[in-house]
Amino acid sequence: MTEKIGVYVCHCGTNIAGTVDVEDVSKWAAEELKSRGVVVARDYKFMCSSLGQELIEKDIHEQGLTRVVVASCSPHLHEPTFRNACARAGLNPYLFEMANIREQDSWVTTDKVEATKKAKALIAAAVNRVAYQQPLNSLFVPIDPNVLVVGGGITGIQAALEIANSGQKVYLVEREPSIGGHMAQFDKTFPTLDCSACILTPKMFDVGNHKNITLLTWSEVEKVEGYIGNFTVTIRKKARYIDTSVCTGCGVCWEKCPKKVVDDVFEAGLGKRKAVYTPFPQAVPKFPVIDRENCTFFLKGTCKACQKFCPTGAINFDDQDEIITIKVGNIILATGFDLFDPRRIPQYGYGRLPNVFTSLEFERLSNAAGPTGGKIVLRDGVTVPKSVAIAHCVGSRDKNYNSYCSAICCMQSLKFAHLVHEKTGAEVYNCYIDIRTPAKGYDEFYQRLLDEGTHFIRGKVAEVTSTPRTPEEEGKLVVQVEDTLIGKQRRLPVDMVILSCGLEPRRDHHKIAHLFGLSCSADGWLIERHPKLDPVATMTDGVFIAGVCQGPKDIPASVAQGAAAAARVLSIIGQGEIQIEAATAIVDETSCVGCTQCISSCPYQAIEFLSDKGKAHVNEALCKGCGTCVGSCLSKSISLKHFTDEQLVAEMVGAMQVMKSFQTMEVA
Amino acid sequence: MFEPSIIGFLCNWCSYRGADSAGMARMKYPPNVKIIRVPCSGRISPELVLRTFREGADGVMVLGCHIGDCHYSTGNHRTAKRMPIVKKLLEYTGIDPDRLMVNWVSAAEGEKFTNVIKNFTEKIRAMPPFVETMK
Numbered sequence: 001m002t003e004k005i006g007v008y009v010c011h012c013g014t015n016i017a018g019t020v021d022v023e024d025v026s027k028w029a030a031e032e033l034k035s036r037g038v039v040v041a042r043d044y045k046f047m048c049s050s051l052g053q054e055l056i057e058k059d060i061h062e063q064g065l066t067r068v069v070v071a072s073c074s075p076h077l078h079e080p081t082f083r084n085a086c087a088r089a090g091l092n093p094y095l096f097e098m099a100n101i102r103e104q105d106s107w108v109t110t111d112k113v114e115a116t117k118k119a120k121a122l123i124a125a126a127v128n129r130v131a132y133q134q135p136l137n138s139l140f141v142p143i144d145p146n147v148l149v150v151g152g153g154i155t156g157i158q159a160a161l162e163i164a165n166s167g168q169k170v171y172l173v174e175r176e177p178s179i180g181g182h183m184a185q186f187d188k189t190f191p192t193l194d195c196s197a198c199i200l201t202p203k204m205f206d207v208g209n210h211k212n213i214t215l216l217t218w219s220e221v222e223k224v225e226g227y228i229g230n231f232t233v234t235i236r237k238k239a240r241y242i243d244t245s246v247c248t249g250c251g252v253c254w255e256k257c258p259k260k261v262v263d264d265v266f267e268a269g270l271g272k273r274k275a276v277y278t279p280f281p282q283a284v285p286k287f288p289v290i291d292r293e294n295c296t297f298f299l300k301g302t303c304k305a306c307q308k309f310c311p312t313g314a315i316n317f318d319d320q321d322e323i324i325t326i327k328v329g330n331i332i333l334a335t336g337f338d339l340f341d342p343r344r345i346p347q348y349g350y351g352r353l354p355n356v357f358t359s360l361e362f363e364r365l366s367n368a369a370g371p372t373g374g375k376i377v378l379r380d381g382v383t384v385p386k387s388v389a390i391a392h393c394v395g396s397r398d399k400n401y402n403s404y405c406s407a408i409c410c411m412q413s414l415k416f417a418h419l420v421h422e423k424t425g426a427e428v429y430n431c432y433i434d435i436r437t438p439a440k441g442y443d444e445f446y447q448r449l450l451d452e453g454t455h456f457i458r459g460k461v462a463e464v465t466s467t468p469r470t471p472e473e474e475g476k477l478v479v480q481v482e483d484t485l486i487g488k489q490r491r492l493p494v495d496m497v498i499l500s501c502g503l504e505p506r507r508d509h510h511k512i513a514h515l516f517g518l519s520c521s522a523d524g525w526l527i528e529r530h531p532k533l534d535p536v537a538t539m540t541d542g543v544f545i546a547g548v549c550q551g552p553k554d555i556p557a558s559v560a561q562g563a564a565a566a567a568r569v570l571s572i573i574g575q576g577e578i579q580i581e582a583a584t585a586i587v588d589e590t591s592c593v594g595c596t597q598c599i600s601s602c603p604y605q606a607i608e609f610l611s612d613k614g615k616a617h618v619n620e621a622l623c624k625g626c627g628t629c630v631g632s633c634l635s636k637s638i639s640l641k642h643f644t645d646e647q648l649v650a651e652m653v654g655a656m657q658v659m660k661s662f663q664t665m666e667v668a
Numbered sequence: 669m670f671e672p673s674i675i676g677f678l679c680n681w682c683s684y685r686g687a688d689s690a691g692m693a694r695m696k697y698p699p700n701v702k703i704i705r706v707p708c709s710g711r712i713s714p715e716l717v718l719r720t721f722r723e724g725a726d727g728v729m730v731l732g733c734h735i736g737d738c739h740y741s742t743g744n745h746r747t748a749k750r751m752p753i754v755k756k757l758l759e760y761t762g763i764d765p766d767r768l769m770v771n772w773v774s775a776a777e778g779e780k781f782t783n784v785i786k787n788f789t790e791k792i793r794a795m796p797p798f799v800e801t802m803k
Contacts, residue, residue: 074688100703103691108782109699110763118699125702144724249691342725510736519737521776539681539739539775561698583707603742625709631750636715643706652675655702656723658675666671 003037003131006065007123008056009251010047012102017024019115025071028120033127033138036654039063047072060089067130073122077530092135094582094642099126104308127304127445132647136582141618143229144329145573148173150221151612153181154555155547156202158562159569164212168568172207174217176265178283179204181336185266185360187367187374189555190415192443197563198371202628208284222323222373224516227624228542229329229578239319239326241276241290249286253306254278261294261515269362271371276306276315290315330542330569333526334562337503337548340395340402347665348394348499349464354379355477356464356497359412365458366419376423378496385495388420389479391461392432396502398460404523406502407552410436414445415502417454429455429492431481439556457492458485464497503552516543525551534563541578544568583642584623585630589615592637598629671793672726674701676785677716679709679744682733682774689778695786699790708732710743714754717768720800721758724799727767727792733786734772742773762802764795 009026011017022043030041040059044052047070059065068091070082075098083093099122109115145168151658152174160172172179183189186196186205207213211601216235223234249280257274266279273279280289289596296303297317307315339360342350347549350356355378357365367373377384390413396406410432417428430449434480435456437443450456469491476493483490505524513520518539519527529537536544546561547553553561555567572578585607594614597605606622607629616638618629627640639645678684690697706712709732720728727783730751732744747770754766769788774779795801 068701074684074691076685100688103688105699105704107691107696110696111699114699121702125704198737457702514736514741517739517741519733519739519775521773527775539685590695601746603738603740624740626743627706628708628743628746630747631713633709633713640707640711643711645713645716648704648706648716651704652716652720652725653723655675655704656673656720656725658726659702662772663671663673 003066004039004068005069005127005193006056006063006433007033007038007041007118007127008047008052008068008070009041009043009101009123010042010052010070011045012072013045014103016072016106018452019109019112020101020119021112021116024116025119025123029123029127033124034125036127037067037131038127043211048081051247052082056082056085057089060086060091065091066095067133068096069099069123069126069130070096071101073102074100074104086270093251094136095128095130095133097130097133099123099641101498110563111474113300117662121655124518124658125655126652127162128619129647129651132644132650133642136641138579138582140577141229141621142577142579143575144231144327145169146171146326146328147569147573148231148233148326148328148331149334150177150331151181151334151336151547151549152207153334153336153547154183154200154203154218154334155336155557155558155562156181157207158559159332159334159546159566160207161203161210162211162563162566163569164210168570169212169213169214170574171214171216171328173219174215175220176279177218177277177281177289178285179207179215180280180284181556183338184280185367187270187370188415188419190411191441192419193415197266197282199531204282204284205445213640215285217285221515224331227580228572231324231328231331233331233540234323237322237324239292239321240287241292241316241319242287243314243316244287245311248312249278249288250311252287252309252311255313256305256309258305259294259296262285268358268364270364272363278382310557320474330544330572332544332562332565333512333516333518333547333549334545334547334565335506335549337552339508340501342394342499342501344401345394347463348391348461348497349466349477351463353466353477353497355495355498357558358499359409359416359501362416362498366423374595374647378419383469384424385420385426387427387429387494388496388498389431389461389492389494390416390431390478390498390500391464391479392430392500393460394499394501395504395505397433402502402504402523404552405436408554409500409502411442411445411554415577416498416500417449421452421454427455427497429457429479429494431457431459431461431479433458433460452602457481457490459483469528480499503548506549509549512549514541517547518543525549526588536561536568540570564653579623581625583625583640584620585627585638587616587618587639588637588639589613591635592616595634597632597634598638601628601632603628670796670797671792672700672789674729674732674789674792675720675725675728676701676703676729677706677712677775678703679732679741680705680707681739682772683709683731683781685775686773686777688732689776690695690780690781695778695782700789701785708719708738708740708743709747710740714757715748717754718757721763721767721798726795726798727769727788729784729788730768730770731773731781733796734774737774759778764801765790767795767798768790769773776796
């Protein structure tokens with residue numbers, strides 16, 4: 001073996017050194033792996049520190065290392081760090097290999113002797129492998145500066161505006177007829193009690209009128225192809241039945257439309273809209289849509305009232321869905337959440353007891369633009385409640401539904417309590433598990449509520465019932481709750497119950513994840529690249545996530561993430577071109593028999609058949625380096641760079657030999 | 669006690685990160701499995717599995733993304749089709765096909781990963797050492 005290999009064993013403070021005898025490991029590597037080309041082996045407190053990296057660079061320069069192995073954390077964390085260190089010292093970054101002795105050894109192994117042995121086996125595997133690694137040069141591809149933002153809630157709006165204001169073009173896709181998202185439905189925002197619409201609609205207006213933003217509402221992404229810098233996205237623009245080039249948004253159509261429909265989306269089922277509608281008066285864009293499933297003309301073939309009265313002739317019943325394809329370099333997903341459906345907790349009575357409301361229904365009740373004009377009344381539409389109970393953590397922090405905390409419900413419930421107090425003077429009972437008010441101004445708001453005289457009962461609501469046990473409970477909703485601070489069961493007779501429902505991933509989150517090549521956590525939230533240090537990037541380069549689709553959060557956090565994702569995208573655009581993975585597949589034409597197995601196995605149509613030669617050929621720009629073709633090649637003629645058979649076999653043999661040698665030692 | 673030597677081929681995007689998640693949550697499992705990272709479980713050719721047994725491994729694990737969640741969209745479909753055939757091949761050559769295990773572990777499933785490792789290690793431990801069965 002002519003290679004000169006350097007091995008560096010990281011202590012990671014005590015994360016590794018607390019379980020693995022790192023000094024023993026590095027000594028062992030220097031002696032036992034000398035025959036495999038190891039010329040220097042060191043252990044160091046933090047290899048990822050600048051001093052640690054300098055250690056590698058120095059050895060490359062002074063000892064003439066031709067290969068480097070670092071035994072530390074997961075390559076998902078620090079492979080780029082050490083590859084860069086090698087590159088700085090003039091060593092091709094693909095001549096570096098990592099042994100994961102933290103996440104996959106010291107953190108998961110109890111026995112120190114066993115953990116040390118495992119570290120040795122993993123290092124031997126990496127040393128064996130690295131000797132076979134080849135220098136690779138990454139391709140650089142230009143970045144298309146256009147950006148796609150999916151989801152027109154506050155997060156998507158923020159991201160789109162940040163990018164558009166910098167001068168880049170943005171496509172903003174929203175599946176509802178208007179942008180605005182959930183924030184447009186809310187009455188007030190906590191803890192400042194700003195009117196939600198008042199702070200949101202100016203931003204919506206800016207989006208609608210921005211010269212750099214192409215707004216595609218009533219549209220959905222159907223297909224995403226390509227890779228960072230070069231995505232081709234297919235979008236379905238659903239038929240609006242309105243010619244937007246002539247529509248002025250005057251509203252005559254929905255005034256004249258005779259068909260009233262319960263609005264399950266924007267009014268959360270509390271109010272009605274027409275069959276031709278905009279969800280709310282400040283909708284952006286101002287153009288309505290015709291709801292084909294409820295329109296009398298589409299159902300019965302007659303009516304056309306809207307068309308008769310439209311002053312500009314904008315109604316077009318022959319409108320068809322339109323499929324458009326756009327080219328973008330980066331994608332930001334801000335697809336938001338769906339509200340937990342409290343019907344899944346039957347003992348809370350939602351859907352059965354009329355005066356049990358969801359949090360979103362209450363937002364619409366309290367909203368001056370809502371179906372009751374902002375009057376907080378019972379389901380009959382007139383009676384003002386004299387007492388209201390608010391149940392926290394509905395569907396959250398509950399193993400039967402979602403074990404996570406939905407992050408916004410405490411503050412939302414406090415806000416509801418304040419609004420009920422202010423508008424009706426009713427007695428308010430907040431039944432909570434814990435009050436969580438960790439952001440700026442939040443706990444002050446809680447203190448204010450305590451001063452206002454809201455009753456706080458520490459206990460999870462067990463049941464809401466309409467069956468009275470005492471005369472005072474006649475005609476009331478009774479909330480059964482254990483007050484854990486006084487250790488007693490309580491029954492609270494109230495007129496209204498508000499369920500502070502948790503946030504859930506979109507019902508179609510799997511479809512979204514699959515469409516954009518992302519993965520979801522067990523709860524269904526999209527997974528970020530790193531939970532602390534890379535919260536808006538994903539494992540798919542060029543696709544970013546922001547807002548609640550990544551996990552429950554409030555408006556300020558969503559806005560911050562929207563802006564953060566925009567900043568990440570702009571930094572990529574600013575680079576002009578980007579390095580793509582060099583580990584692509586390559587065909588050995590001397591042995592390829594042209595059976596085309598690889599072509600049918602490739603998920604990206606990256607392999608073509610050269611009919612003149614009768615051989616397969618890989619298009620490097622399209623190849624993403626999965627190696628599925630390698631696994632299916634019958635003549636072993638196709639190989640994946642950086643994951644060749646000889647590299648993987650060498651790695652496996654290295655690990656096996658050490659494991660077997662330890663076994664023999666034990667037997668002896 | 670017999671300590672089996674097991675090689676696990678894990679896809680980079682789901683299962684390898686699932687193994688990292690188990691580490692981040694400090695879950696404990698036996699040290700017998702040594703993990704080799706491949707981009708996709710679809711990269712794992714039958715030869716690689718056979719070669720690992722030839723080297724004396726007592727068990728081989730192939731872990732990939734759940735069907736439908738593959739980072740390369742359909743790479744693991746190949747794994748799902750290929751590995752049962754490899755098992756048949758093992759049986760034909762006189763190797764207990766239970767020594768090869770195929771499973772799907774997502775990046776979030778640290779707990780599942782831990783259980784998969786524990787169960788497979790116990791299963792292999794209960795079998796005779798592989799080299800003895802080949803004598």
